Amino acid sequence: MVSFSRRAAALLLGACLAAPAWAADAPKVKFATSAGDIVVEVYPDKAPKTVENFLQYVRDKHYDGTVFHRVINDFMIQGGGMDRNMAQKSTRPPVAHEGRDAYAKGLKNELGTVAMARTADPNSATAQFFINVADNTRTLDPPGPNAPGYTVFGRVVSGMDVVNKIKGVQTARSGMHGDVPVVPVVINSATLVR
Known part of the structure; x- marks a missing residue:
């Protein structure tokens, strides 16, 4: 009975010590923007297809030269799809x-989280x-x-x-798009970092 308790305590301690290592191993992407750098951590264990899709766009340099084209203070900033024009x-x-699935695993649209934009079709991101x-x-x-x-x-x-700096920029209508920053906020590069 005593050896079981020590073993259980050792397993629990090991699990507690492993948690920070897991967080440290989560892939990170640095967005170097015209407003400064933003680093995001992504969770392939909670949204594997979404994370792989996002990281492939990073590896393909898709985000380089795109802009945050939709900015709504007190809601969200959206980017990754439009160039400077x-x-x-x-x-x-x-x-x-x-x-x-991601929601069931604890990921929610809370302050500071990153999510995929889509149309009314859930499978359109x-x-x-x-x-x-x-x-x-x-x-x-x-x-x-x-x-x-x-x-x-x-x-x-x-x-x-x-x-927070980006969310407060002045926005206007640009063609068929609303909430577009008057002065473009450019993603100069997106790179995987450790």
């Missing part, structure tokens, strides 16, 4: 929606993503009004001050 970049086929600049769990998580929700796959771990 507001022309949409070509993408690969959409990724399967993982919103409900390609390259565009958004960073929540408010707690949007009631409106963007399943089973809310936008059921089945938006797939959260990461979190800002550095550069929230930059996100």
